[in-house]
Amino acid sequence: MAQIVIVGGGPGGYEAALVAAQLDAQVTIVDSDGLGGSAVLTDCVPSKTLIATAEVMTEVAEAAELGVEFRAADGGATGLHVDLGRVNERVKRLAAEQSADITRKVEKEGVRVVRARGRLEGDGVVVAESEDGTVERLHADAVLVATGARPRVLDSAQPDGERILTWEQVYDLDEAPEHVIVVGSGVTGAEFASAYLALGVPVSLVSSRDRVLPGEDADAAEVLEEVLTRRGMNVLSRSRMASVSRDGDTVTVTLTDGRTVEGSHCVLALGSIPNTAGLGLEEVGVTLDDGGFIETDGVSRTANRSIYAAGDCTGVAMLASVAAMQGRIAMWHFLGDSVKPLDLGQVSSNIFTSPEIATVGCSQKEVDEGTIHAVGVTLPLSGNPRAKMQGIRDGFVKLFCRPGTGIVVGGVVVGPRASELIHPIALAVTVSLTVDELSHAFTVYPSVSGSLAEAARRLRRV
Incomplete structure (x- = not known):
């Protein structure tokens, strides 16, 4: 044995x-x-x-x-x-x-x-x-x-477990913070920033790049940042943290350009x-x-x-x-x-922000750079009848396929429960379904998933 x-x-x-x-x-x-x-x-x-x-x-x-x-x-x-x-x-x-x-x-x-x-x-x-x-x-x-x-920490930003926190330490908070500063706009930072904003906490998001989620689909990141900003988040783009300090109940994040941001708590999302x-x-x-x-x-x-x-x-x-x-x-x-x-080309992943962002297979960047030869189509959820009924205004469905064969090679879903909607695309990528096969499958009417079939039908003409 x-x-x-x-x-x-x-x-x-x-x-x-x-x-x-x-x-x-x-x-x-x-x-x-x-x-x-x-x-x-x-x-x-x-x-x-x-x-x-x-x-x-x-x-x-x-x-x-x-x-x-x-x-x-x-x-x-x-x-x-x-x-x-x-x-x-x-x-x-x-x-x-x-x-x-x-x-x-x-x-x-x-x-x-x-x-x-x-x-x-x-x-x-x-x-x-x-x-x-x-x-x-x-x-x-x-x-x-x-x-x-x-969690990765820096000498200039040491967590104290009370007001300067890693993402593992936030669950000891007994009361909602007055103002959370989230440092880092990758997946973890974006998720916590989005969550605390929804919980009614004022949030400032410090991002060293020109947009949130720099490693994700650019169209999806743009939708998310627009939604977060519309809901009241203070997104500080191209702002790199130099240090984090605490004075009593006040936490100060100092940026490399000399600016400061003050809040009651700071969540560090600096990688692993x-x-x-x-x-x-x-x-x-x-x-x-x-x-x-x-x-x-x-x-x-x-x-x-x-x-x-x-x-x-x-x-x-x-x-x-x-x-x-x-x-x-x-x-x-x-x-x-x-x-x-x-x-890894078959791995589906999801970012649990509001709206959610789910992806599988090839990316828009790979298609644009010619790394993968594919064509794509994007359908805004604002045109989906079920989305209209549910008051969903933000998000889209994006589908990629090989030209000629029509084999599905990737997709992106942005919207509520995107983590559930990505599964049909993941199945298509895993077993090399074509857009013909995907478009011929029945979908419930009305349903948000109907946009997946509609995207496949449109790709049949590309």
């Missing part, structure tokens, strides 16, 4: 454990924080739970267009209020419950979970050191490293650092890149062929779905099951 030791219990680790157990391996997970990792305990599950409340606030705030009014008992107008303390209690409770569910699931499959910090000590040996000092040496035929990443230091990786022949991320091939192998890696510690794509697939692929490969290398 193959012996598998997994260091780290996030999506890459626990999904790998489930696959290995299914294939009759003896599996041990060494984890110090709780199964689910940051995805469940401090990142994806908590942030999207917070965002779920923000979504309700957005829908209610815009309900007047649909004829819905909120009045007090005496007939006067009444305002909306969010109890952030209760919201964060729910956030942490759901995260803990999800972690417990994962633990029960893997243990039911016969996986052993060791609460300890793991490190490699020569080929095939993992040292697990518990908080009480207990040390256990685990021998393995293969090791999977899935230790994740942590891989948790790879002190694991003994380089000593056993595992190669790290300049950023400290583990280098892997398409089946999650490192330079040491008996050591695999999955998740954020590889820097391949900071997505829980990718981490899980990397972990599964690693175990399928090592244990001799059928496996295909990871294909």
